[in-house]
Amino acid sequence: MTLFIEQCLNGLQLGLLLFMLAAGLTLVFGIMDLVNLAHGSLYMMGAYFAATFSALTGSFLLGAVLALIATLVVGMAVEVIAMRRLYGRDHLDHVLGTFGLILFFNELVRLVWGPAGLALPLPGWLQQPIQILPGVQYSAYRFSIIVVSLIVAGGLYMLVMRTRIGMLIRAGASNREMVGALGVNIQLLYTLVFGLGAALAGLAGLMQAPILTVQIGMGENILILAFVITVIGGIGSIRGALVAALFVGFIDTLGRAFFPDLLREVLPAAAAATAAPALSSMLIYLLMAIVLIVKPEGLFSAGQR
Amino acid sequence: MPPLTIRNIVVALVIAALILLPVYSHLAGDRFMLTLFTRIVILALAAVSLNFILGFGGMMSFGHAVYLGLGGYAVGMLSYEGINSGFIQWPVALGVSALFALVIGALSLRTRGVYFIMITLAFAQMAYYIVSGIARYGGDDGLTIDERSRFFPPLNLSDKTQFYYVCLFFLLAAVYLTFRIVNSRFGMALQGIRSNELRMRAIGFPTYRYRLVAFVIAGVMCGLSGALLANQADFVSPSVMYWTRSGDLIIMVVLGGMGTVAGPVMGTIAFLVLEEVLPGIIKFVGLPFVGSAAAGRASEYWMIVMGPLLLLVVLFARGGIDGMLTKLDERFGLRRQP
Numbered sequence: 319m320t321l322f323i324e325q326c327l328n329g330l331q332l333g334l335l336l337f338m339l340a341a342g343l344t345l346v347f348g349i350m351d352l353v354n355l356a357h358g359s360l361y362m363m364g365a366y367f368a369a370t371f372s373a374l375t376g377s378f379l380l381g382a383v384l385a386l387i388a389t390l391v392v393g394m395a396v397e398v399i400a401m402r403r404l405y406g407r408d409h410l411d412h413v414l415g416t417f418g419l420i421l422f423f424n425e426l427v428r429l430v431w432g433p434a435g436l437a438l439p440l441p442g443w444l445q446q447p448i449q450i451l452p453g454v455q456y457s458a459y460r461f462s463i464i465v466v467s468l469i470v471a472g473g474l475y476m477l478v479m480r481t482r483i484g485m486l487i488r489a490g491a492s493n494r495e496m497v498g499a500l501g502v503n504i505q506l507l508y509t510l511v512f513g514l515g516a517a518l519a520g521l522a523g524l525m526q527a528p529i530l531t532v533q534i535g536m537g538e539n540i541l542i543l544a545f546v547i548t549v550i551g552g553i554g555s556i557r558g559a560l561v562a563a564l565f566v567g568f569i570d571t572l573g574r575a576f577f578p579d580l581l582r583e584v585l586p587a588a589a590a591a592t593a594a595p596a597l598s599s600m601l602i603y604l605l606m607a608i609v610l611i612v613k614p615e616g617l618f619s620a621g622q623r
Numbered sequence: 624m625p626p627l628t629i630r631n632i633v634v635a636l637v638i639a640a641l642i643l644l645p646v647y648s649h650l651a652g653d654r655f656m657l658t659l660f661t662r663i664v665i666l667a668l669a670a671v672s673l674n675f676i677l678g679f680g681g682m683m684s685f686g687h688a689v690y691l692g693l694g695g696y697a698v699g700m701l702s703y704e705g706i707n708s709g710f711i712q713w714p715v716a717l718g719v720s721a722l723f724a725l726v727i728g729a730l731s732l733r734t735r736g737v738y739f740i741m742i743t744l745a746f747a748q749m750a751y752y753i754v755s756g757i758a759r760y761g762g763d764d765g766l767t768i769d770e771r772s773r774f775f776p777p778l779n780l781s782d783k784t785q786f787y788y789v790c791l792f793f794l795l796a797a798v799y800l801t802f803r804i805v806n807s808r809f810g811m812a813l814q815g816i817r818s819n820e821l822r823m824r825a826i827g828f829p830t831y832r833y834r835l836v837a838f839v840i841a842g843v844m845c846g847l848s849g850a851l852l853a854n855q856a857d858f859v860s861p862s863v864m865y866w867t868r869s870g871d872l873i874i875m876v877v878l879g880g881m882g883t884v885a886g887p888v889m890g891t892i893a894f895l896v897l898e899e900v901l902p903g904i905i906k907f908v909g910l911p912f913v914g915s916a917a918a919g920r921a922s923e924y925w926m927i928v929m930g931p932l933l934l935l936v937v938l939f940a941r942g943g944i945d946g947m948l949t950k951l952d953e954r955f956g957l958r959r960q961p
Contacts, residue, residue, distance in 0.1 A: 353737050403938055409737055410683055411941075414877060415934050417870045422930030429924050542748045542866065545741040553737065596756035603749035607730055610742065614733045 323454055325575045326568070331460050333567020334467030338522040339540060340547040340559040341474060342515025348491035348554025349511050352401060353409050355416040357519055357544065358537025359423035360396075364389045364520025365527040365536065366427060369436040378441045385524045386517055393516020397509050405508070424534050435533035438524075463525050470521065471560065478556060487511060491554045543570075546602055550609045552616025561617060566602050573601040628957040630948035634885045637892070641791055645784045657783055663895045664790045665851045670875040670887035671797045672844030677873065678882030679805055680837045681817030682732075685740045686747025687872050690720045690842050692864025694849020696754060699766040699859040709772030709780070713850050720846025721839055723750070728838035732831060744866055755861045765860025772854055780854055790851050794888070797844055802884045804840075813837050874933060880945025889944045901925040 343357050367388045372381025396419070404415050440459055447455040478484035486507055489497045498504040523537070530536065547566050551558025578594035585593065609617065625631050641664065648657040669691060676682040697716035706712065731742040760766050771780040780786045804810045815823045816830045824830050853859040862868075871894070879890020902925045940947065952958035 347737065353740060400934060409740060410677075410873075410877070410881075411938075413683065413685065413740060413870075414873060414936075415938070417867075417874070418930040418933035420867075420930070421926050421933070425924050425927035425930065429927065538866070542745060546745050549738055549741050549745065595758075596753040599752040599756055600749055603745060606742070606745060610730050610733060614738075616738075 320454055321575075323451070324456060325572055327450075327456055327464065328460065328575075329568035329571035330564070331464050331467070331567070332571055333564040334464060334471065335522050335526060336540070336543055336547055336567055337471060337560050337563035338467060338518045339544040340551070340563050341471075341556055342518040343544050344548050344551070344554055344556060344559045345487065345491075345511055346515045347548070349487060349494065350401075350405055350508055351494070352404060353412040353416065354401075354515075355413060355541065356396070356419040356423065357515070358541030359420050360389055360393055360516045360519040360537070361523035361526075361540060362423065362427065362532075362534070362537040363392055364523030365438070365532045366431055366436065367520070368524035368527050369438040369532045370431075372438060378438075378444070382524050386520055389520025389523075390513050390517040393520075394509055394513040396516070397512035401512060402505075402508070420538070427534050433534065435531040438527040438532060440528045459528060466521075466525065470518070474518075474556065483507075483510070543602070546606050548616075550606055550616060552618045555616070555618040558616055558618030565605065569601050569605060573598045577601070626958070628952040629955070630945065630952055630958075633948055634889075637885075637889060638795070641794075645787055649784075654783070657787060659895070659899065661783070661787045661790055661855055662852075663892055664787070664794050665848055665855055666872075666875065666895065667888045667891035668790070668794045668797050668851070669845045669848040670872055670879070670891045671794070671801060672841045672848065673872050674876045674879075674881060674883075674887040675801055675804075675844070676837055676841040677876055678886075679801075679810065679817065680813050680834060680841075682834060682838065683736075683740045684731075684743040684838075684841075685866070685869050685873070686727075686743035686745075687841070687845060688866070688868035689723070689747035689750045689864045690845035691849035691852055691868065692750065692754060692859070692861065693720050693723055694846035694851075695853035695859035695863055696760070696766070696849075697846075698772060698850045698853045699768050700760055702768050702770060702772075703760060703766060707770050707773045709774045712772050713847070716846050716850040717843050720842045720849070724839045724842025725835070728835045728842070732834050732838065744869070747864060747869060748866055751861050751864050751866070754864070761860070763861060765858055765862070768853060768857045768859065771857065772850070786855070790855075793847060793851065798884060798888065800844075805884065809833070809836075877941075878936060878943050880943035883943075883945040886943055886945035893944060897929075898925075901928060 339357065339361060342360075343354060346352055346354050346357075364385055367385035368381050370381075371384040371388070372378050375381050375384070400415065400419060404412050444459040444462060446458060448458045448461060450456045450461065476484075478487055486497060486502055490504070490507060490511075494504070497507075519537075522540075526540075543566060547559055547562040550565065551560075551562030577598040578590065581590040581594050581597065584590075641660070644660050645657060648654065669687070672690075673684065673687045676684055694716040697719050698712045701707075701712045701715060727743065727746045731739055731746070734742060754760075755763050771786075774780070778785065778789075780789065805814070812823065812828055812833055816828070816833055820830050849863070852863065875890040875894045876887045877890070878893055879888065880886030905925055905928065936943075942949065949958065
């Protein structure tokens with residue numbers, strides 16, 4: 319039972335983390351109609367910045383804040399230098415252009431930080447387990463990820479639903495030309511939204527960094543998960559991204575933890591041991607396939623497209 | 624007889640060079656050249672297959688490298704289980720690719736545009752993770768193939784020259800097949816669907832079925848390329864179907880000229896030759912400025928040039944190599960402007 323609660327929390331943590339990535343991706347697509355493969359690179363940059371700055375300043379929190387700002391700046395720079403030239407072009411151009419950016423970022427990281435991975439050590443107060451329920455211990459760091467993600471998700475909701483900028487973002491997602499025609503500085507809005515997406519990706523990267531190693535290409539695997547989430551949730555919908563991210567987080571974590579045991583009940587032990595890792599990594603794609611069969615445009619698609 | 628334009632002459636020269644390459648390799652004793660070009664020819668076959676759905680069908684598949692893996696693993700797994708006959712291995716490779724393309728296509732073609740890109744990508748990654756998880760066939764580390772596919776006696780795939788010609792035969796066959804299909808009624812309908820699907824449906828074409836058939840044809844062609852690639856490397860690993868490989872294939876197609884019959888072949892040659900010579904170019908250019916040690920180190924980071932180069936091609940030279948040659952023809956009046 320303890321294990322089950324712990325795995326549920328891990329699922330929630332992964333889901334919220336994925337939500338931060340997917341939210342940025344879906345916002346950028348919804349508003350700029352831009353397919354951004356380089357989103358995973360920003361996630362990677364966030365992790366590398368955090369490892370560097372916390373080593374320099376000696377403080378994890380200060381390093382994290384500086385890394386967040388740095389990723390925001392990098393994101394805006396990428397928007398101004400490269401992305402701006404891709405708006406209004408074919409999706410194929412977006413894919414190729416941002417694919418080129420991935421190659422560039424991976425090599426840049428290799429050039430600056432070297433090919434070996436980095437580690438981001440945690441401060442002592444985040445390392446010990448805490449008691450969240452009577453008798454249930456959980457890693458303080460993972461718990462703080464959940465808390466921070468929930469705060470960010472809430473803040474994002476407030477920003478998008480309750481502020482003027484959020485109103486413009488939502489308006490931009492449903493009809494870009496009209497927003498521009500009404501006199502909104504659409505270029506500035508684009509840069510802001512892209513920067514916001516980049517900062518969210520960077521935050522996800524730097525929070526994940528102490529759990530995994532900081533390495534080249536770390537953004538690419540998780541980017542695919544973010545794509546799956548965007549497809550399931552419906553492109554352009556933040557609510558969809560949240561629901562789908564939680565689904566994917568839970569299914570992936572619980573699937574990996576308990577699916578092999580389930581399989582052992584129905585199959586001979588040897589066959590189960592071979593099939594389990596392959597099948598449990600398939601679960602989320604099966605979920606995506608089912609959603610596609612039932613609702614090809616995703617669970618919560620934003621408007622007609 | 625096709626018209627005598629610069630573009631057609633270049634295409635003819637490229638084909639002639641590919642046919643004569645083993646002769647040069649033997650005379651000059653340059654074994655590396657033959658190995659490199661065997662690889663180029665095999666990947667060109669994959670690029671031709673991708674171009675068929677991407678250029679002519681307008682389907683932006685970002686998971687095309689998955690068939691390289693499927694074809695390769697069909698050969699590798701059968702060989703591991705002791706079945707070395709190419710008459711069994713290759714049909715299985717094609718059959719598995721066809722089946723996968725049918726299932727994935729049936730699901731993904733329900734969607735449009737960016738969804739299609741992401742879904743093909745995700746399904747290809749799914750296959751990647753599944754294969755990585757199968758410990759019996761090497762998992763992450765890949766699978767060494769002890770013996771190349773066996774055919775009837777005079778044909779021996781272990782002979783480098785023979786193998787090269789087998790690959791080249793399939794490449795030229797695929798290019799010819801594409802040419803014939805594109806100019807057939809089916810191909811015309813496919814291009815019509817690319818331009819305006821709604822209108823084609825209104826005329827009464829079952830567009831979904833047309834696209835699905837094209838998707839499966841491309842999958843089968845690429846599966847063949849995968850079987851060849853596994854034979855060439857004597858090895859297959861999940862990394863051949865990693866998603867960046869699909870990206871490479873798209874680059875080859877776009878670099879050569881999307882939606883042209885011979886473009887992908889030129890694009891593949893350009894891409895892989897660039898991959899070989901770019902480190903050397905960086906070293907050569909950097910030498911007078913930073914000295915040989917630093918220039919040598921800089922040449923290891925050739926990807927940092929490749930990325931932005933790609934961005935520039937996308938932004939400024941959309942037609943690719945084929946488009947540039949066509950533009951030359953127009954300038955010299957060898958071809959009327961459309």
